[in-house]
Amino acid sequence: MKLLAVTALSKSFRERRLLAIDELSLSAGERYVLTGENGSGKSTLLRILAGIDAPDSGVGHFGKRRFDWSPYPDWLRQEVIYVHQQPYLFHTSVVENIAYGLRARGVEAGERERLVAAAIAWARLGHLLRTPPQKLSGGERQRVALARAWVLAPKVLLLDEPTANLDAESRQQTIDLVQAFCGPETTAVIACHDRDMIALANRRRLHLVDGLIQQNSTPTL
Amino acid sequence: MGFLDATYAALRLLFSADPELWTIVGVSLSVTLRAMLIAMPVGVGCGYLLATLRFPGRRALIVVIQGLLASPTVVVGLMLYLLLSRQGVFGQLNLLFTQTAMVIGQVLIALPVLIAFSLAAIQGADPRARETAVALGASATRVGWTMLVEVRFALLAAVCNAFGRIVSEIGCSLMVGGNIAGVTRNIPTAIALETSKGDFAQGIALGIVLLVVALGVNSAFAFFQGESRR
Known part of the structure; x- marks a missing residue:
């Protein structure tokens, strides 16, 4: 279709x-x-x-x-969601970056926290939550950007x-995440x-x- | 009185809780803070709109604003004096020689600084910041707010710069404030007056306060900037 x-x-x-x-x-x-x-x-x-x-x-x-x-x-x-070749992460936190699109869509706080937690688990970002986004490596940034897109379905x-x-x-991790992202929906x-x-x-x-x-x-x- | 004697007298004055001296400091800070509270949202907002909107005459407007960065404060004072004097367009408001007139003057002096620096900050931001916000479905208002947050340290520099310019300006305050003791006498006008009278102690004491305020604001800025890079 x-x-x-x-x-x-x-x-x-x-x-x-x-x-x-x-x-x-x-x-x-x-x-x-x-x-x-x-x-x-x-x-x-x-x-x-x-x-x-x-x-x-x-x-x-x-x-x-x-x-x-x-x-x-x-x-x-x-x-429609677009992810840059070198994704831009806002100068806030990993969690706030993932939550950005949900806030823009007016998703209420409880649901937002639940979805962000799911995205963090999906992209295996749990150990990076305290790291300022600007200190992340290229591969980690790409994973945060994919999680930020994934959470919006x-x-x-x-x-x-x-x-x-x-x-x-990092390349293999990214390929695996992209594979997992591309479901039937x-x-x-x-x-x-x-x-x-x-x-x-x-x-x-x-x-x-x-x-x-x-x-x-x-x-x- | 020699320099050392005057400095010693100034320090004694500073620690003596002299009501006249601290009234002058109070007038200065009150006028400047009120002016900043008005000028900041207007200046940053105009800078953002100039950076993001395209309209006929935009380039010319930017050139004029950048030119106003170097405008002598005494000329701003003169123009405002003409507008607020009895024969002026706003003469009926009876604002001349009031703190309100000083606030208006300082707002006019601060605005070009805030607009020009905000414009430069937003134009200098990574274009992917706006694109990412847009791509994630943010409304125009949210995109604008996001951009301001992303360049917040450059905006803080704009605010420090504007504050430094107006807290130390004398030309406009003298012309539209009138240097009335206890009402419109601020630190720069008082320093000029005391120096002309030969009372260096009060001038030096007020100069020290002014330096401490300016250094305090800039130190706070440097601290926040350092925090952001940790």
Whole structure:
């Protein structure tokens, strides 16, 4: 079942055409690996899908609801979560970072504490709760960011090169968490160059070349 | 009276609970704190809006505000005097030579500092901070508050800077306050007056108080900044 689709999506920087996508359709509960050369527009596409950047033109559909980027609808922000390549953690605490999206959604304190505790256990962050976020390693930051996204149970998860610049151990931990995140309720698009990530089971491949997207119709097992 | 004699007399004055001296200190702190309480939310708010909104004339407005950073306080005092004097637009309010007039003057002096520093702080923030807040579904108000919290130490520097500028300014306070004993005489105007009368002891005593206040504010800032880096 089609969950998120965009049509006639274009984006240029100055004279350079970065994206010219006739149609991109993401099915519910599927995981997609987005590949392409450096500078091919992978991050730009994810940022547009997340409503952080706006395209020059394009129309989207989420389920049966139509949307565009002027402005990107608030209701869609509740469904789509984007995680930066190098996640930004607020200068508060690990717990407050994980709770941020829940506060933004008005989740009441008791329920918030319960969900944050579950996210901490899920990402195995219990030993890092007293560490200031700015003192965490790259892998630990990535895990906090994934926990912060996981706790919101998004329908669409957009990950921008989650294993870039990580050491081997952190990279494997991140891959395991991403695997665990991508359940049947979550559609995931993961931009990456990482061979192990590209080789994730049950994933479809999206490949960006010259602003155009090549989409596999069947999942690779 | 030599410098050492004057300093000795100043220290005796400081510890003698001299009512005149401490009234002057009280006027200074009261006026400056009230001015800061008004100027802080307005200045930081304007700085945030200037950093985040795009509108025609924005660049020109920023240039004007940055230019006002160097505006002589006596010119601010002169403009305010003209507005508050009997023939001025706000003459009927009878505010000239009152503490309220001094507060207004200090607010006007503090605002460019607060706006320019807040603008620089927010523009200098990591762009991922805003993007992360937006991506996590925060409302515009929450995004704004988050950004201010993220740059809080830069904002604290703005507040310290503005406080330092207005607690020690003399031009505006003298012109719109009138240096009336017990009412509008603050530390800088009193130092100028006592020095012109040759009473260096009171001038030095007030100068010490002013230095202690300025050092105290900056030490507190340095402490909080240090705490944040631990």
